[in-house]
Amino acid sequence: MKNALVFLIAIVPPFAVLAADPGGGAMGSFSPIASTVKGANDAGKNWVPTVPLLETAAWTSPDTDSTYCVAWGDIDGDGDLDLAAGNRDDPNRVYTNTSGNLVSTWTSAEVDATRSVAWGDWDGDGDLDLATGGNGDLSVRVYENNNGILTSVWTADNDGITSSVAWGDLDGDGDLDLATGSTYSRVFRNDGGALVVAWTSPYFTDTWSVAWGDWDGDGDLDLAEGNSHANYVYGNIGGSFARVWDSGETDSFDNTHSVAWGDWDNDGDLDLAVGNFGQPNRVYENGGGSLAVVWSSIDTDNTKSVAWGDWDSDGDLDLASGARNQVIRVYENTGANLVSAWLSAESGYSYSVAWGDWDGDGDLDLAAGNTNGAANRVYENTSAVFNDGFESADLAFWSTAAP
Ligand SMILES: [Ca+2]
Ligand SMILES: [Ca+2]
Ligand SMILES: [Ca+2]
Ligand SMILES: [Ca+2]
Numbered sequence: 427m428k429n430a431l432v433f434l435i436a437i438v439p440p441f442a443v444l445a446a447d448p449g450g451g452a453m454g455s456f457s458p459i460a461s462t463v464k465g466a467n468d469a470g471k472n473w474v475p476t477v478p479l480l481e482t483a484a485w486t487s488p489d490t491d492s493t494y495c496v497a498w499g500d501i502d503g504d505g506d507l508d509l510a511a512g513n514r515d516d517p518n519r520v521y522t523n524t525s526g527n528l529v530s531t532w533t534s535a536e537v538d539a540t541r542s543v544a545w546g547d548w549d550g551d552g553d554l555d556l557a558t559g560g561n562g563d564l565s566v567r568v569y570e571n572n573n574g575i576l577t578s579v580w581t582a583d584n585d586g587i588t589s590s591v592a593w594g595d596l597d598g599d600g601d602l603d604l605a606t607g608s609t610y611s612r613v614f615r616n617d618g619g620a621l622v623v624a625w626t627s628p629y630f631t632d633t634w635s636v637a638w639g640d641w642d643g644d645g646d647l648d649l650a651e652g653n654s655h656a657n658y659v660y661g662n663i664g665g666s667f668a669r670v671w672d673s674g675e676t677d678s679f680d681n682t683h684s685v686a687w688g689d690w691d692n693d694g695d696l697d698l699a700v701g702n703f704g705q706p707n708r709v710y711e712n713g714g715g716s717l718a719v720v721w722s723s724i725d726t727d728n729t730k731s732v733a734w735g736d737w738d739s740d741g742d743l744d745l746a747s748g749a750r751n752q753v754i755r756v757y758e759n760t761g762a763n764l765v766s767a768w769l770s771a772e773s774g775y776s777y778s779v780a781w782g783d784w785d786g787d788g789d790l791d792l793a794a795g796n797t798n799g800a801a802n803r804v805y806e807n808t809s810a811v812f813n814d815g816f817e818s819a820d821l822a823f824w825s826t827a828a829p
Contacts, residue, residue, distance in 0.1 A: 478738050478809030479756060479792060481771045485528055485784075485804040491516040493802050495731075496795035498782030499545030499554045501532075502574040507782045509793055511802060512540035512558055520556075520576065521802075526785050528804065532576055534569070538562055546593030546602045549619055559588030559606055566591065566606055566614075568621070580621060584608045594638030594647045596624070597665040607633035611651055611660075613667065625667050627651075631658065639687030639696045641671075641712060650698055652682035657700060659717070671717055673710070680705050688734030688743045690759060701729035701747055707757075709745075709764065721764055727752045735781030735790045737768075738809055746792055748776030754794055754805075774800040783807075 495512040502508065506523040513519065518540050521528035539561035545554040553571040560567075565588040569576035590607035597603065601616040603624070611633050615624035627633075635652035642648065646662040648670075657680070661670035673680070684701035691697065695712040702708065707729050710717035727749040734743040742759040744767075749755075753773050757764035770776075778795035785791065789807040796802055 477768050478789065478807050479768050480806050480808060481769070482805075483770075483772065483794075483803035484791075484806035487511075487521065487528070487530075487802040489516075489519070489530065490799045490801055491519060492797045492799075493778065493795035494541045494797065495543045495778040496780050496793045496802065497543045497545055498780055498784070498793065499556075501545075501554060501571060501576075503553060506786055507784050509780075509782075509784075509802075509804075510543045510545065510556055511795055512543035512560070513537075514539050514541070514560075514797065518543065518556075518558060522574070523784060528784075531574065534576070534578070536567070536578060538565065538567060541588065542590045542607075544591045544593050546604075548593070548602050548604075548616060548621075550601055557591045557593060557604055559584070559591040559608075561587050565608075566604070568604075582614065582621065582623075584612060585610065589633060590635045590652075592636050592638055594649075596638075596647055596662060598646060605636045605638060605649055607636040607651065609633075611636055611649070613649070615665075624665070627660070627667075629658070629669070631655075634683045635685045635701075637685045637687050639698075641687070641696050641698075641717075642715065643695060650685045650687060652685035652700055654681050655679075657682050657685065657698075659698075670715075673717070680708070683729060684731045686732050686734050686745075688745075690734070690743050690745075690764075691762075692742060699732045699734060699745055701732035702726075703728050703730065703750075707732060707745075707747060720762075723757065723764070723766070725755070725766065727755070730777040731779045733779050733781055735792075737781070737790055737792075737807060739789055746779045746781065748779040748794055750775050750777065751798075752776075754779060754792070756792075770794070770803075770805065772800070772803070774798075774803075776800075 492514040518534040520532040522531040564581035568580040586609040614621035659671035660667035706722040709721040731748040754770040756768040758767035775798040
């Protein structure tokens with residue numbers, strides 16, 4: 427998993443890093459580290475010469491649950507990330523992280539045909555509780571966390587399939603409210619432990635995905651909606667919502683299954699990635715009150731899930747995508763473009779991808795939730811970071827380049 431060189435560096439103080447000197451081959455010190463190393467290797471933008479994510483999964487679940495959604499969260503408060511899996515035809519599951527292994531420690535009593543899971547401390551007692559959304563009469567559920575055991579404590583009828591759940595404090599009162607994507611999107615407000623319907627979208631949207639983000643920078647959370655037709659953003663106006671942006675697409679255009687906010691151009695506002703099924707994925711750049719397509723993928727994967735994460739730790743957000751019956755991709759952010767830079771070895775039914783540092787070495791690893799008889803997987807990132815952007819990928823480059 428971690429090569430000996432990385433381990434050597436990890437145990438020395440960060441400002442006295444020793445590495446092979448590319449000029450003379452002797453051991454020496456770099457100062458400052460990031461500019462010296464990256465400037466010499468990476469023309470212009472911080473392009474990392476080696477791909478940081480391993481192609482073959484480092485962890486594969488022993489079960490083959492039909493997982494529609496995975497989410498990282500520290501269920502037991504021991505400082506490492508555990509993995510929740512929302513399953514379609516099986517009980518939901520939590521894999522607890524035990525020294526780098528993920529072991530199933532909880533399965534739900536219910537089988538809800540779950541499509542989405544989200545961690546959040548809904549009761550403010552300091553531990554993460556789990557919201558789920560799925561099919562059926564009681565398609566939205568909250569499991570309360572008691573010492574790592576999750577028990578269903580709240581359910582709601584959401585008028586149809588709930589494809590997406592997302593926690594966010596819509597009214598700034600310090601507790602988490604819950605957005606749901608369904609036939610009509612909803613927001614449930616947290617009123618002292620009870621979740622009550624605060625808003626229902628007036629639009630029939632057939633929503634696949636919802637995501638909170640302060641798109642206009644006014645300090646409250648707005649809501650993006652990924653739909654089978656046009657995508658919407660609802661602006662938060664004093665705790666209620668009004669549609670303030672419409673992508674304007676028709677039924678024959680993007681069939682969006684996943685949306686994710688992220689500041690891809692580092693200009694301080696949130697941009698929106700959309701994962702489209704059988705059509706190009708896209709990034710809409712935030713132009714202050716509007717979103718405009720600035721990137722479309724060359725591929726037209728059956729994308730089910732997109733997730734932003736800085737996989738190479740160079741300070742910009744890269745984009746992972748999971749797709750049905752296709753490989754997982756990572757699109758590397760090269761400045762004003764996203765370039766497909768990594769493909770998983772497996773071609774699975776990856777309905778969900780989620781970044782998280784599962785081994786606590788400072789870089790983002792990638793979890794994939796798979797359906798159709800495929801195990802869930804975690805792909806390990808080998809670019810452990812030591813202070814400002816200094817990466818093991820650079821170390822590996824220098825160690826092989828030195829005489
Ligand atoms: Ca809690
Ligand atoms: Ca931006
Ligand atoms: Ca990056
Ligand atoms: Ca890691």
